[in-house]
Amino acid sequence: MDYHQLLRDSLTRLPTVAATVDSVRKAIQERGELVILYFNFDRYSKVEEVYGWEKLDSVLETTGSAMREYLQQTHLGSSRLVVAFPNDDDFIFFHVPSEDTPAATDAELTELTSGLKDAVASQIEQIHGEDIAALFDIFVGRSHVIYNPKLRLERQIYRGLREAANASKSLEHREQARKVSDLRETLRNRGLYIEYHPIVVAETHEVFGYEALARGTMRSMRSPEVMFEVAAQADLVWDLSRLCRNRAIEGMGKLLKDGELLFMNVDPSDFADPAFEVNELLVDDPTRVVIEITERTAIKDYPKFRGRLKEFRDRGYRFAVDDAGSGYAGLGSIANLEPDFIKLDISLITCIDANFIKQNLVETMVKFSNDHGAMVIAEGVERAEEFEMVKSIGVHLVQGFFVHKPSANAVGVKTPYRPTPVFRSDQAGT
């Protein structure tokens, strides 16, 4: 089984490079050349980080089948689509011209590349939704190997592969520079808007609050994950966070009904930003604002961080731990933040109806929350079965496409404001 796993990728059913070299050897020797295209799917790792490995597996299956389908319609001789390694997220295309036709021209390869990119992007958007489609980019590097009988063929192929991979990396770097410039323009023009994603009470479906999701108005800045990644590269995270916070708070006054809460994402590093101060936030009623802190970012200095949280708590702000249970840290790190809300990581919710280990983990989290007076939010609920399961486990609040999609105009049934029991005893002013 090990040996076979090295030869073929079980997700995409595509052979690996190692398994393909022998089958193209004769053709390369006879035709004397090989064109290699290297498809670098940038930020596929982010899909896995945000949604879990099952989601990336599924995206890779879609990618493989979209590429295969597209290539079946082309007439590029004995071309082959392969993967570098099993379970890897980059794809490689070998084109050896067939006997009676010349090698593909640059124009043909450019057309093929752009056709493949479009085919993959549209299939992913159709099957996995706009958020995932907006997350990644595809960079295609190319190399041309002219067969030299003096050199071992495998090495020539692997050198060609590296050359194509490097070419795709160069494109990626160029694109990054363009994106930094797009982000600067976004910051200058305040070019982002907020979509409000309803969070509902599991038992009643009433809207409890909204998570503010920032979207850039420029196409390249559509995904918040992309915006923040670019901001981190350009040292602009604080600037972007400030704009997102201000936009979310502006919309809160206009769009949210009385009693509905605003859930606002804040990175732990934002607490070091001098502009992130209780007095700087233009919030009329801090008890209606929940600051979501992701569990994914490591907090370096807990005592100092907790001190900062207390300043906000004393004004009435509340806290949610986002992506809870995403790592191996368990409940201890969550307890350290004394949250009012615990937002379960999406990977625990996807297909929870068919996985008893996930059900057991969520039960543990619900019990922990009930013991500490916090509320659990299941996000990423996309199917009725997932909704029914989390509700039956006792999850208090639910967010996801099954109940509501995010919208630039907050919608939903008005829900009476229900103060939740406080987790700690040192909260003042409430």
Next chain:
Amino acid sequence: MADTSLPHILVVDDNPDNAHIIRDYLEAKGYPITVAYNGDDALTAFEKVRPALVLLDVMMPGRDGWQVCREMKQHPTLGKTVRIVMVTALDDWVNKRQALQTGADDFVEKPFELARLGSAVDRNLKLTPAK
């Protein structure tokens, strides 16, 4: 006597006593059972009998249960439909997260009670595609 209309179950445990207790219990319920005593034999039996469900011990010499689980779940034709129940004490958050990483669907704590094992078998088989 095994009821051939019931789904096949593969029991994997390096301790023959444990494996036979589980086999006898499930055979009495009519399930066709195959037993393997190590990871390599389990993978061979997996392709041969194409079980609907695998009861998998974790602590085995050679390939351990986690590795076997991962390989079964990555199998190109059988991986998508097989249900895998780990027979082990997943006593903390870390262990359970690791179990999810391998693709496991469920677990039964060890030392196990047969009734619990039986209910884990039932609830997982309910989720397998109909023959």
